[in-house]
Amino acid sequence: MAHILTLNAGSSSLKFGLFAPGAEPQALATGLVERIGAADGQIKLKAADGTVLAQAGPAPLADHGVALEQALAMVQSAFPGAEIDAVGHRVVHGGPDIGAPQPIDEALIAELERYNPFAPLHQPHNLAGVRAAMGHFPDARQIACFDTAFHRHHPWEEDAFALPLQLYREGVRRYGFHGLSYDFIAGHLAQTEPKLAAGRVIVAHLGNGASMCGLKDGRSVASTMGFSALDGLPMGSRSGQLDPGVLLYLLEQKGMGAAEITELLYKKSGLLGLSELSNDMRTLEEAGTEAAENAIAYFCARIRRETGALAAALGGIDGLVFTAGIGENSARVRAQVCAGMEWLGIEIDAAANAAGARVISTAAARIPVLVIPTNEELVIARAAAAG
Ligand code: ADP
Numbered sequence: 001m002a003h004i005l006t007l008n009a010g011s012s013s014l015k016f017g018l019f020a021p022g023a024e025p026q027a028l029a030t031g032l033v034e035r036i037g038a039a040d041g042q043i044k045l046k047a048a049d050g051t052v053l054a055q056a057g058p059a060p061l062a063d064h065g066v067a068l069e070q071a072l073a074m075v076q077s078a079f080p081g082a083e084i085d086a087v088g089h090r091v092v093h094g095g096p097d098i099g100a101p102q103p104i105d106e107a108l109i110a111e112l113e114r115y116n117p118f119a120p121l122h123q124p125h126n127l128a129g130v131r132a133a134m135g136h137f138p139d140a141r142q143i144a145c146f147d148t149a150f151h152r153h154h155p156w157e158e159d160a161f162a163l164p165l166q167l168y169r170e171g172v173r174r175y176g177f178h179g180l181s182y183d184f185i186a187g188h189l190a191q192t193e194p195k196l197a198a199g200r201v202i203v204a205h206l207g208n209g210a211s212m213c214g215l216k217d218g219r220s221v222a223s224t225m226g227f228s229a230l231d232g233l234p235m236g237s238r239s240g241q242l243d244p245g246v247l248l249y250l251l252e253q254k255g256m257g258a259a260e261i262t263e264l265l266y267k268k269s270g271l272l273g274l275s276e277l278s279n280d281m282r283t284l285e286e287a288g289t290e291a292a293e294n295a296i297a298y299f300c301a302r303i304r305r306e307t308g309a310l311a312a313a314l315g316g317i318d319g320l321v322f323t324a325g326i327g328e329n330s331a332r333v334r335a336q337v338c339a340g341m342e343w344l345g346i347e348i349d350a351a352a353n354a355a356g357a358r359v360i361s362t363a364a365a366r367i368p369v370l371v372i373p374t375n376e377e378l379v380i381a382r383a384a385a386a387g
Contacts, residue, residue, distance in 0.1 A: 002085040003028075005075075005137075007068075008087075009129025010122065012036045014067050017377040018075055025381035028079065029053060033067040041067065045074050048080065056328065064125070065128065065132040072136065086141040087133045088384030089178065090376070092122040092229070094146030096171055099153065101383035104130060110146070118171060119228065121266065123153040141387050145380045150179030150186075151213075151220045158222045159311065174231075176213070176223030178205045180376040185321055185340040186218040187379075188372055199318035202310045204303055206333065207324035208236040208279065212303070214310035222313040224306045230265055233302050236279030239269035239294045240302060271295045281326045281333065300336040307341065317344055319367050323374040334360065338369065345367075 004025055006017040009088045014033040019025035030044040041061030061067045075082065089104070092117040100110055109127060114121045134142055154176070160168050181201055189197035201215045210233040211225040224232025224241075234240035242265075248257045250264070272279040274295035277287055284292040306354045311317040326333050331353045338348045345366025353360040361369040 003079075003082045004086045004381050004384045005061075005084045005089060005133070005140075006088045006377045006384065007090070007129050007133055008377075008380075009064055009125050009132075012038065012126045013208070014064060014129060015070060015377075016071055016075075017381065018079060019377075019381040019385075021086075021385055022149045025378065025385050027381075028082075029075065029376065031071055031074065031375070033061065033071050036061045036064060037125045043067070043069075043071055045078060046374040057172065063132075064128040065135060067077075068129070068132040068136055080240045083126065084137055084140055086143065086384040086387065087137055088143045088145055088380035089127045089130050089133065090129070090147070090380055091144045092147045092177065093119045093175070094144070094148045096173060096175075097152070098146055099149050101143050101145045101149070101386075102146050103387070104134070108144065115171075118175075121262075122229070130143055131337070141384065143384045145179040145180060145383050147179045148175040150183045150243060151176030151223050153219055154222060161227070174223070174226040174229060176211070176220065177225045177229050178209065178213070178223075180379045181374040182215070182220060183322060184375050184379045185372055186215055186322060189321070190218055193319075193368075193370075195318045200311075200316050202307055202314070202317055202319060203321045203323060204307075205339070206303070206322065206326055206327035207332075210235045210236070210240075210299075210324070210326070211311060212306050214314045216314055216356075222310055224310075233306060234270040234274070236281075237267050237270045237272040239265050249307045276371055281330055285330065286333055296333065296336065300333060303337045303343055307337075307344065311344060311364045317367060320346060320369045322369070322371050328371060329356070330372050333358065334369075334371070342370045344373060 002021055004019040004021055008015040012035055016031045017027060019027055019030045026353055029045055029047055033043045035041045039060050040058035042057035043053045047053050095115045112127060131299050147156045159173050184202050198217050203213045205211055209229060211223060213220050216223040230238050232240055250261055275290055276293045278284055284296055322334055334353055335348055338346050346369055347362045347365035349362045359368055359370055
């Protein structure tokens with residue numbers, strides 16, 4: 001029977017999902033290949049309920065093609081007879097114009113390769129996954145789904161930087177990312193809370209990568225992430241918003257090169273840099289050191305600041321949604337973010353928040369605060385099913 005495969009290829013990892021088709025694709029399994037290119041690659045396949053179905057490694061996995069072959073062999077033995085007729089790919093960058101999933105052909109790949117310089121740590125690896133899947137499934141529909149696409153209707157002042165206009169023309173713009181997650185939340189709200197979905201909703205996607213988005217009538221109006229996935233909120237190991245003067249200081253005074261600064265901003269900053277301990281929120285919450293507490297306080301303060309900024313961009317706020325690893329699971333962070341935002345109508349019910357309820361605001365609060373698990377793979381599977 002025809003099935004859908006979703007692929008999310010990173011530099012040394014490959015996340016994949018198997019879905020049964022239907023009006024709404026049903027997740028059957030998810031998998032993760034890690035340490036592609038290293039001698040100790042690993043593959044794990046889990047059922048939709050989290051049970052481990054199969055695992056392999058440590059063993060060498062030369063490249064994304066080999067990783068995909070072995071992952072698919074695992075899928076075939078766990079789901080014999082499951083034929084893949086559509087593959088949905090997560091691609092980080094769709095450039096300034098692409099606002100929806102696209103069927104993949106050579107012309108599209110050539111266009112997407114042009115955006116490699118905009119997302120050098122992600123885009124080439126995403127496209128390596130696309131190539132591997134096209135080689136393996138020459139007859140399947142291949143659909144690209146973009147992190148930037150959901151944000152392509154921002155007003156001009158949310159799309160530009162105040163730099164010489166030529167740079168804007170060249171593509172130096174505020175693209176925004178995590179669009180698949182925001183797309184899921186917007187769709188989920190439209191189904192479950194249509195009145196709220198028609199209003200002004202701020203979504204906080206707080207994972208290892210973190211950003212926020214202002215939605216008006218289900219469409220993105222503004223995002224905290226800009227040209228790259230470095231902007232806006234501090235993240236596990238990324239800096240978030242930074243005075244560009246800091247970059248000049250690193251370049252001119254400390255003599256750092258591009259590779260060193262890239263490493264600093266992407267891998268050594270954020271929660272990790274501030275805590276001098278970990279990029280992982282759970283570890284920081286358990287640590288209780290002064291630096292860990294300061295890192296959490298900085299994270300929460302920036303979320304509050306961006307909430308105010310997005311409320312201004314939206315002309316008000318009718319609801320706040322927390323999602324992704326930290327947003328879905330950390331009652332502590334949710335409480336700390338919301339403390340002091342009563343002026344926006346935000347008031348948390350401590351018991352509901354501690355219990356991880358769907359609605360964590362008090363009955364008397366002016367606006368609802370919701371916790372909604374995101375599902376980026378389902379957004380990709382839907383697009384692949386639709387063709
Ligand atoms: P990614 O951006 O890699 O997809 P996730 O959305 O999985 O990241 O989020 C990972 C983050 O969620 C980590 O910082 C992790 O510590 C945090 N997290 C997961 N569960 C909890 C929890 N119960 N309490 C606090 N933080 C949590």
